[in-house]
Amino acid sequence: MIEFFIKNNFYANLGLGDVQEKVMEGKRLSREDGLRLFECDEPLAVGTLAHHVRTRMHGRKTYHVVNQHINYTNVCVNGCVFCAYQREDESRTGAFTLSMADVAAKLDANAAEPNEIHIVGGCHPTLPLSYYEELLALVRERLPHTVIKSFTVTEIAHFASLAKLSTAEVLTRLRTAGLDMLTGGGAEIFDPEIRQQICPRKIDADEWLRIHGEAHAMGIRTNCTMLYGHLESREHRVDHLIRLREQQDASGGFTCFIPLPFLTENSKLKVPSPLTGLEQLRTIAISRLMLDNISHIKSYWIMLGVKVAQAALKFGADDFDGTVVEEKIGHEAGADSAQSMSVQELEGMIRGCGMEPVRRDAQFNEV
Numbered sequence: 268m269i270e271f272f273i274k275n276n277f278y279a280n281l282g283l284g285d286v287q288e289k290v291m292e293g294k295r296l297s298r299e300d301g302l303r304l305f306e307c308d309e310p311l312a313v314g315t316l317a318h319h320v321r322t323r324m325h326g327r328k329t330y331h332v333v334n335q336h337i338n339y340t341n342v343c344v345n346g347c348v349f350c351a352y353q354r355e356d357e358s359r360t361g362a363f364t365l366s367m368a369d370v371a372a373k374l375d376a377n378a379a380e381p382n383e384i385h386i387v388g389g390c391h392p393t394l395p396l397s398y399y400e401e402l403l404a405l406v407r408e409r410l411p412h413t414v415i416k417s418f419t420v421t422e423i424a425h426f427a428s429l430a431k432l433s434t435a436e437v438l439t440r441l442r443t444a445g446l447d448m449l450t451g452g453g454a455e456i457f458d459p460e461i462r463q464q465i466c467p468r469k470i471d472a473d474e475w476l477r478i479h480g481e482a483h484a485m486g487i488r489t490n491c492t493m494l495y496g497h498l499e500s501r502e503h504r505v506d507h508l509i510r511l512r513e514q515q516d517a518s519g520g521f522t523c524f525i526p527l528p529f530l531t532e533n534s535k536l537k538v539p540s541p542l543t544g545l546e547q548l549r550t551i552a553i554s555r556l557m558l559d560n561i562s563h564i565k566s567y568w569i570m571l572g573v574k575v576a577q578a579a580l581k582f583g584a585d586d587f588d589g590t591v592v593e594e595k596i597g598h599e600a601g602a603d604s605a606q607s608m609s610v611q612e613l614e615g616m617i618r619g620c621g622m623e624p625v626r627r628d629a630q631f632n633e634v
């Protein structure tokens with residue numbers, strides 16, 4: 268497709284001939300290039316460039332994972348206005364905090380042996396660090412060969428502040444208990460003014476990036492995210508991607524980037540107009556093009572919905588996460604996707620898009 272577009276001067280006619288040449292030569296795109304891609308009238312032109320890069324990196328391989336999400340609490344002191352999942356304290360309707368027996372029951376109820384356990388919760392006001400150590404030890408004992416991807420750096424900073432320890436000390440303690448890698452959540456959008464409006468109590472961008480860098484220096488790999496489609500502009504999205512790219516240049520430990528479209532139900536945050544599917548695909552494509560040093564872009568069907576998530580595989584994404592089992596953060600916010608998908612369904616969808624399914628663990632080792 269891209270050869271046909273180039274032969275027919277498609278990119279030149281769109282005023283993107285220089286960007287197309289940089290992409291073909293594997294050169295880094297600038298902030299200005301990213302903005303021009305956002306302004307381009309033809310999402311297909313942008314998607315085709317991203318698909319070219321994705322194919323150069325991974326061929327038709329599309330990764331998927333047999334995983335299980337566990338949300339240990341929804342009680343959170345941060346009160347981010349976009350979040351439909353969080354409850355202010357334990358007395359609120361729907362508030363929960365899992366006991367170790369609850370977690371064990373969730374693991375035991377899953378007949379599959381997952382290759383990834385994904386654990387996140389909230390910034391709970393009182394749970395001690397020993398709770399998280401026990402939680403990890405419990406999962407490690409039951410699933411000795413599974414990669415445990417757990418907590419956002421926002422949670423790590425919160426645990427450190429409650430325990431009066433440094434974030435490095437918390438990471439060391441949690442790794443000893445079984446932690447393999449960190450999730451990418453809590454990044455939201457890095458711009459300080461937007462951050463102040465949507466998540467004023469959360470750690471700022473510098474701290475979010477610093478803790479990821481610290482984890483990378485300790486040999487702990489992490490993922491990274493961007494929440495988009497709320498109050499931010501396209502400039503803010505490009506700046507966010509560039510900060511992730513700079514951090515990756517410096518510390519090199521990001522495995523996968525997950526663009527998260529803002530879901531609007533049950534949220535205090537009101538947006539002028541909800542995201543279109545095309546804007547989601549364009550954002551995924553530009554993420555692939557800007558993040559030249561991050562190997563994988565996740566199409567997270569839970570938040571995107573399965574149809575857009577499938578289309579994303581032709582717009583730069585190479586990962587179709589996952590079997591999941593049970594999901595709360597997106598569903599509390601109105602996600603209309605199912606809670607779970609079987610590995611056969613995942614593989615069928617990937618093949619249906621003309622791609623080749625490859626089962627992986629959380630660190631993208633093929634299994």
Ligand code: V47
Pocket residue numbers: 349350351352419449450451452453454455490491492493494525527528529530531534567570588596597600
């Ligand atoms: O940090 C919260 C976002 C994140 C909403 O690391 C919302 O592999 C959309 O980070 N609409 C949690 N998004 C999910 C997450 C994640 C998911 C899958 C894989 C990985 C990984 C990470 O969800 C939060 C926040 O940024 N979020 N509320 C909402 N209403």
